[in-house]
Amino acid sequence: MTALLAALHDHPDYLAIAPRLHAADAAIRRVALLELADEADPELLPALVHALDDADAGVRAEAARLLAGADDIAATAALAARLLDSDGAVRDAAAQSLSELKSADCGTVLLDWAVHDNAFARTAALRALRELRLPAAHDAGLAALKHPQAGVRREGVGVLGWLKADDALPALADLAQHDPDAEVRRAASGAVGFGQHPAVLPALLAALGDEHWPVREEAAATLGKLRLQAAGEALISTLEQDIWQVRIRAARALGLLHERQALPALIGSLAHQAGNLRKEAAIALGEIGDPSALPALSIATDDPDPEVRKAARLALGKLASA
Incomplete structure (x- = not known):
C-alpha cells in the first residue's frame, strides 16, 4: 500500500x-x-x-x-x-x-504551470486561475499575451480581465484590434470592459468593424458597459447595418448610453423580424425616455412575441413615470 x-x-x-x-x-x-x-x-x-x-x-x-x-x-x-x-x-x-x-x-x-513550456498545460493552468483572481497570476497572464499559440493568449486575456489589471489595458486593446485569432480578439474586446484608458475606445471602435461578427458583438457590448458616449454614432451605424445578433448588443448599448440620436434606428428596429432585437429596441427606448417613442412603443404592445409586448409595456411605464 x-x-x-x-x-x-x-x-x-x-x-x-x-x-x-x-x-x-x-x-x-x-x-x-x-x-x-x-x-x-x-x-x-x-x-x-x-x-x-x-x-x-x-x-x-x-x-x-x-x-x-x-x-x-x-x-x-x-x-x-x-x-x-x-x-x-x-x-x-x-x-x-x-x-x-x-x-x-x-x-x-498552478502558478508554475501557468508559465510552463507545454502549451496545453499552460492553457489549462491559466484557465483554472482565471476566476480565482489571484494577484500572483498577473505576470503569467501578461506573459501569455505574447505566446505564439492563440489558446494561451486567450486564457491570458481571461486572467487579466478577471484581475482588472489596469496596466494590461494597452496590451489588451492592441489584441482586440490586431490579434490574428478571432477568438482572442473577441476575448480582448470583452476584457477591456473594466477600466478607462485612451487605447480602449479606438480599439473597440475598430473591433466594431471586425470581419468576424462575434468580435463586433463583444465590442458593442463593452462600449455600452463602459458608457462611452463617443461611441454613439458608430453604434447607431451598427444597429442600422449589422446582422441581428450584433444589432441586439448595439441596441442595448445605445440604451445604456441614453443616446437620443439613436431613436429613429431603435424605432425602426421594432419592426425587425428577430424578436430578440425588437425586445432590446423596446428596452432601449424605455431607457432613453424620449416621448417621441410613445406611438411606436404603443404599437409594440401588440407584438406577436410576448417578450416584446412585455418590454414595450415596461418602456411605456418608464416614459409615463418620467
Whole structure:
C-alpha cells in the first residue's frame, strides 16, 4: 500500500471497495472509482488521487473527472501533473476538473504551470486561475499575451480581465484590434470592459468593424458597459447595418448610453423580424425616455412575441413615470 493510501487502511468504506479498486480488470477499477465517489467522503479523496497513476488511461481519466471541484492541494497538484499525460482524454479530463477549482489556496499550486513550456498545460493552468483572481497570476497572464499559440493568449486575456489589471489595458486593446485569432480578439474586446484608458475606445471602435461578427458583438457590448458616449454614432451605424445578433448588443448599448440620436434606428428596429432585437429596441427606448417613442412603443404592445409586448409595456411605464 502506498503512503497515499496508508491513512485509509482502517477506513471501512475504503476497505469494502478496495478489492475492486485493485482488480486486474480496468473496467472493474473504473466502476470502483464511481462507488468511491458516491460515498462523498472527503477522507476517501486520497484513493481517487492514487488512481491518477493507474496503468490504464481509462481509469486515470475517470479519476480525473471525479476529482472535479475537489478543492484539495494534493488533488490539484496530482491533476496538474496529468496535464502532461500521454493520453489525450486524461489530459482533457484533468484540465476540465482544474477549471472548476474554487479555492485560491489550491490555485497557487498552478502558478508554475501557468508559465510552463507545454502549451496545453499552460492553457489549462491559466484557465483554472482565471476566476480565482489571484494577484500572483498577473505576470503569467501578461506573459501569455505574447505566446505564439492563440489558446494561451486567450486564457491570458481571461486572467487579466478577471484581475482588472489596469496596466494590461494597452496590451489588451492592441489584441482586440490586431490579434490574428478571432477568438482572442473577441476575448480582448470583452476584457477591456473594466477600466478607462485612451487605447480602449479606438480599439473597440475598430473591433466594431471586425470581419468576424462575434468580435463586433463583444465590442458593442463593452462600449455600452463602459458608457462611452463617443461611441454613439458608430453604434447607431451598427444597429442600422449589422446582422441581428450584433444589432441586439448595439441596441442595448445605445440604451445604456441614453443616446437620443439613436431613436429613429431603435424605432425602426421594432419592426425587425428577430424578436430578440425588437425586445432590446423596446428596452432601449424605455431607457432613453424620449416621448417621441410613445406611438411606436404603443404599437409594440401588440407584438406577436410576448417578450416584446412585455418590454414595450415596461418602456411605456418608464416614459409615463418620467
